[in-house]
């Protein structure tokens with residue numbers, strides 16, 4: 352099998368916010384490490400789900416991909432070139448090629464601009480100057496996102512949330528991107544509409560060979576359309592694998608915890624979930640060791656829990672495509688099974 356083509360490559364990317372001194376050099380603020388030594392690739396035509404709780408660094412990673420934030424350290428390569436080295440035409444091409452779609456379609460559209468105005472700005476950026484060229488591009492684009500051309504002269508307020516998200520997608524597509532970074536694109540929508548929009552992503556990805564980074568706190572969304580899933584915890588990439596590896600054979604105790612906390616729709620699911628262990632300790636009180644150790648259910652049963660406090664686990668490959676950052680990843684599945692049986696017996 353040939354190697355997949357890599358669109359983005361992130362090498363040891365760290366992003367810190369607010370890590371500076373005041374004007375007089377006093378009160379050095381601790382700052383926030385939103386991303387901590389993240390290395391990952393995005394392949395041509397794949398959907399990469401990026402999951403984790405609020406504050407885990409998902410949006411920051413997405414903003415680094417589109418060039419809206421710069422890494423504090425580490426490298427970001429786009430199609431083989433470091434992003435910071437892009438200039439002139441190559442930089443313009445990068446800005447068109449990588450588009451971001453935001454969560455809230457009610458705030459991401461200007462209420463005073465019709466759909467036609469919105470799309471025309473994108474077509475102008477793509478270099479379509481003549482009215483006839485833009486009309487033809489518009490006639491091609493609207494059905495792709497499931498909208499009628501009759502909507503072109505309406506303002507955003509005339510549309511439902513799902514329709515607005517279709518307009519936002521159409522706007523992103525005007526410049527013919529090769530990568531979409533979608534930041535919680537369905538979480539502001541009614542559940543009944545979410546599947547329609549996710550299906551639209553699936554269709555667009557197939558028709559346009561798009562690479563998509565799907566940022567979501569909802570594992571059901573990631574499960575629906577991802578080829579691979581990356582799990583972030585406190586800015587660190589703690590597990591990476593194919594959709595099936597993560598959803599069915601996850602090895603990091605945090606991923607197991609996320610999966611068990613996700614609504615399953617199963618009324619018989621155990622209420623006494625053994626792997627929900629307390630709240631997170633503030634990050635600045637946890638230097639060294641594993642970032643997840645304070646909430647880790649697996650650590651409560653392994654033979655050498657001190658190791659978790661002293662030695663930071665590195666992301667290590669366990670099988671083809673699947674890696675996890677846990678010293679005891681080999682024991683996760685068995686330990687989870689034992690705990691679940693115990694919980695069911697004591698319920």
Ligand SMILES: Nc1ncnc2c1ncn2[C@@H]1O[C@H](COP(=O)(O)OP(=O)(O)OP(=O)(O)O)[C@@H](O)[C@H]1O
Pocket residue numbers: 368369383384385403404405406407408409410411412568
């Ligand atoms: N511009 C900023 N200035 C300071 N801190 C920031 C900034 N952007 C993000 N952070 C901090 O970085 C950390 C990661 O935030 P980020 O928004 O990337 O997480 P997230 O996983 O996308 O969370 P959410 O789902 O809540 O959006 C958080 O602690 C956040 O407060």
